[in-house]
Amino acid sequence: MVIRVSSPDIQTKISFPRILLAPMQGLIDAPMRDLLTRIGGFDICVTEFIRITHTVHGKSMWLKYMPELAQNNQTQAGTAVAVQLLGSHAENMALNALKVVKLGANHIDLNFGCPAPTVNQHQGGAVLLQYPEKIEQIVATVRQSLPAEIKLSAKMRLGYEHKNLALECAYAIEQGGAGEVTVHARTKTEGYRPPAHWEWTGRIREALSIPVIANGDVFTLADYHQIREISGCTDVMLGRGAVQCPDLARQIAATNRGINLPALTWTEILPWIEDFFNGCCQLSNSHVNYPVARLKQWLGMLRLHYAEAGELFIQLRKITTIADIQKELSLLTSENGISV
Incomplete structure (x- = not known):
């Protein structure tokens, strides 16, 4: 988030850390995005994933998952919305990305982190973390299909069963042409069991030249400060913590500006x-x-x-x-x- 402070003699550009709302399937849908962004604090949110198989989805499907397409890619509060795609067929991913861009989307996010067994069985989500070359192919194919001004990002975990390919997968996302990557600091098999390995997010941040967004187990203001300290990341994505504590992002945003806001009663x-x-x-x-x-x-x-x-x-x-x-x-x- 950027705020411009004006005076008669100078205009100063002040940048604050971004707070992003995670794309949690079956939990953070359009009504929840609308509510949480109206409570405040978020800079960007991402839709639940739209699964890409052998077809190119029509307008009704895109609007089902992202009604904000009809609102200039923003929630009612004016918060930007990215649309997330999940799949393993690079060409169909690209075709669908181009389709939703033609409908007005300006930010595509690719899912390489979903741990759901039904998704992984169909070669989607976190299962692709076993194949960094496949990840790079998907990202590159999508990037090459899109106009240059369209933002492309991705979300990943630290691996499927092990973390040995975490850096390679992150590098594949960068090499494919994504502009930034969000890292949920656990493997697929670790699910949502604590702890989240924030130090691994830091390793990825140090290895890449694109921005890395930290994600995983941020439930309090103290967690927020700790994940930033350990990972070294500027920007943080909230998921379950934002649903459990709906004004967490608002409290964080206020703290980043030197303001202490009491939690909602x-x-x-x-x-x-x-x-x-x-x-x-x-x-x-x-x-x-x-x-x-x-x-x-x-x-x-x-x-x-x-x-x-x-x-x-x-x-x-x-x-x-x-x-x-x-x-x-x-x-x-x-x-x-x-x-x-």
Whole structure:
């Protein structure tokens, strides 16, 4: 993020570290991106991956995963959105990248980190970390297909089962022509089990000439400062930590500017919960159970930070209809004297 400070005699350009929102499948979808970026602090967010196989997706598919295409590649808050592709067929990846660019996208991100078994079985995501030459081919093919002004980045883990190819894979991404790479500091087999190996992210940063973004296990302000110190990276991507603590990015951004912001209280979070549920309900292509399932999923994660979220989860656990959920949320906000 860049801020220009003007005076009659001088204009100073001040750069702050960027905070990115991770592309977590089934968790950080369009309604969650919208909510978290309106709470504030994020500079860029990335869509859930769009799987690329043998076809070129039509406009409806791209808009399903990235409705922000219709909003100049921005969330409602004005935060930039990149579209993420996952696949192993270089030419089809390139064709689909070009297709979504023609629809208005200006930033393509490539997924070499997804640990899901179903994805890996079809030669997508983290399984490709066993084949650095394949990674370079995919990145290079996509890069060569795109106009020069279109940004290309990638996300990777430290390896599939082992870390022995981590530097080689990162170098392949750079050599292929990506402008930056995000490193989730674990292997596929390590999943999300702690710890994240931030020192390995530092090794990759030292080996490459393109920017490296640190990712993995940032749940608090202290984690943020520690990942930057250990990795040496300027920019950090938040995933589960941002879902569990929705104002974490806002607190980080304020701290980077020398401001201490108090964390949002449960009473302050409540209207955002109702707002999120209503946003899920507004998705015209969503299944009728989708808003209910997504709300309960989020409450299950929020309770790691707010005990009251666990109580609300229990209260709503057996409710299955949208109307009944809306009634309970409206009643709860009213009891707390909140105007939504």
